[in-house]
Amino acid sequence: MHFTLKIWRQKNSLARGSFETYNLDDVSPEMSFLEMLDALNKKLVEEDKDPVAFDSDCREGICGSCGMYINGHPHGPVPAITTCHLSMRYFRDSETIWVEPWRAKPFPVIKDLIVDRSALDKIQIAGGFVSVNTGAAPEANSLPVNKEKADEAFDSSICIGCGACVAACKNASAMLFVSAKVSQFALLPQGRVEARQRVRAMIEKMDELGFGNCSNSGACEAECPKQIKLVSIARLKREYYKSY
Amino acid sequence: MALAGLFLLLFLPVHLAINLLLLKSDPEPFNKAAGFMANFPVIKVIEILLFAALLIHISYGFYIQIKNWLARPVGYAIATKSDTSPFSKFMIWTGSSILLFLILHFFNFFFIRLGLVEGNPEDFYSVAHNLFKIPLYNYIYLTCFILLGLHLYHAFSSAFQTLGLNHRIWTPVVKTVALLYSVVLPGGFAFIAITIWLFR
Ligand code: SF4
Numbered sequence: 001m002h003f004t005l006k007i008w009r010q011k012n013s014l015a016r017g018s019f020e021t022y023n024l025d026d027v028s029p030e031m032s033f034l035e036m037l038d039a040l041n042k043k044l045v046e047e048d049k050d051p052v053a054f055d056s057d058c059r060e061g062i063c064g065s066c067g068m069y070i071n072g073h074p075h076g077p078v079p080a081i082t083t084c085h086l087s088m089r090y091f092r093d094s095e096t097i098w099v100e101p102w103r104a105k106p107f108p109v110i111k112d113l114i115v116d117r118s119a120l121d122k123i124q125i126a127g128g129f130v131s132v133n134t135g136a137a138p139e140a141n142s143l144p145v146n147k148e149k150a151d152e153a154f155d156s157s158i159c160i161g162c163g164a165c166v167a168a169c170k171n172a173s174a175m176l177f178v179s180a181k182v183s184q185f186a187l188l189p190q191g192r193v194e195a196r197q198r199v200r201a202m203i204e205k206m207d208e209l210g211f212g213n214c215s216n217s218g219a220c221e222a223e224c225p226k227q228i229k230l231v232s233i234a235r236l237k238r239e240y241y242k243s244y
Numbered sequence: 245m246a247l248a249g250l251f252l253l254l255f256l257p258v259h260l261a262i263n264l265l266l267l268k269s270d271p272e273p274f275n276k277a278a279g280f281m282a283n284f285p286v287i288k289v290i291e292i293l294l295f296a297a298l299l300i301h302i303s304y305g306f307y308i309q310i311k312n313w314l315a316r317p318v319g320y321a322i323a324t325k326s327d328t329s330p331f332s333k334f335m336i337w338t339g340s341s342i343l344l345f346l347i348l349h350f351f352n353f354f355f356i357r358l359g360l361v362e363g364n365p366e367d368f369y370s371v372a373h374n375l376f377k378i379p380l381y382n383y384i385y386l387t388c389f390i391l392l393g394l395h396l397y398h399a400f401s402s403a404f405q406t407l408g409l410n411h412r413i414w415t416p417v418v419k420t421v422a423l424l425y426s427v428v429l430p431g432g433f434a435f436i437a438i439t440i441w442l443f444r
Pocket residue numbers: 158159160161162163164165166176177180223224225226227228
């Protein structure tokens with residue numbers, strides 16, 4: 001396969017960036033998007049040019065570091081997967097592909113496609129934990145948890161903090177992320193103890209860091225690789241109102 | 245935002261019901277209803293609440309929108325292709341247009357009642373009928389009601405979500421009601437305007 005790539009290049013957070021055009025041949029349809037970028041970088045290095053900087057770690061959809069905005073979609077046009085799971089067969093041969101970094105005030109570009117997502121960590125640090133000393137694991141049956149709740153808590157906990165929800169949101173809001181992180185605790189008895197402080201601290205931090213507000217557009221839900229749903233944001237709201 | 249908006253949503257059917265009296269050839273019932281709305285003490289209190297809701301809704305709306313714009317100082321080269329609620333993107337624009345219309349509307353009616361603008365506050369029936377005879381007024385009126393419909397369609401279900409009410413069974417019901425509400429209500433206002441414009 002052949003592709004024309006328009007990739008955002010920016011030397012550092014202070015530099016003005018711009019799009020560069022690259023032509024890449026011999027891309028196999030089985031390649032993942034990141035492998036395709038690896039191939040491009042190999043070519044650039046051979047030509048003695050600066051390779052495209054992008055983030056990746058696990059390459060199996062669990063670390064959340066490989067975020068990039070591809071042809072108008074965070075993590076590319078295929079729903080419910082990360083960029084590392086996006087394979088090139090989903091693109092048409094000879095297609096032009098635009099690749100941009102996440103765009104949000106709290107996510108400054110570090111270089112090319114890499115942004116600083118530590119704002120999400122700061123929200124997590126503000127309250128996304130259980131600080132009671134739980135000691136050794138208790139006997140499972142001593143703390144019964146309703147199966148439905150346990151499932152919901154699990155589904156929330158699979159958020160990988162990739163920031164696609166922020167990138168997709170027209171307001172650069174982090175509500176979906178925060179809602180998942182609040183839900184995974186709020187639904188379980190261990191998390192209830194600090195539920196009030198947690199939800200307030202996390203929302204306060206989110207606002208302080210300059211993320212936008214939720215206007216219920218649903219772009220986050222459509223683009224989340226882990227399929228966190230808008231019901232989660234509604235739960236976050238309920239938790240927030242309950243905290244007063 | 246959501247609470248103030250929902251409160252405003254309650255007012256529209258009342259206004260529409262009174263406007264339907266404009267279709268009668270006798271001006272009496274409409275003028276009586278308008279007079280009742282202007283002078284009945286309980287309605288006065290509701291009116292103050294309504295203005296408070298309006299003010300909160302508008303000022304908070306602008307405030308949030310500006311914050312949201314600031315949250316993405318550098319935009320994308322390729323506009324989003326995400327599958328989103330279609331009208332949520334335009335709330336600030338549909339809302340602002342409605343605000344402009346509201347100012348015009350106040351000049352035509354509310355300010356007359358307050359004595360700020362010349363006119364006969366006892367006979368809003370004729371005021372309305374005369375306005376609906378002006379084609380330009382009708383174009384503006386009808387455009388604004390289409391925009392109101394688009395605004396309401398997103399607003400209605402969005403308000404429930406903001407209040408934390410999202411439910412497997414009830415949310416689809418709310419969405420259907422939102423669709424009906426946003427078609428029937430503005431449609432009703434538009435129907436009255438068109439009927440008077442073309443057939444009276
Ligand atoms: S909610 Fe989804 S899109 Fe947002 S950070 Fe978590 S996994 Fe990524």
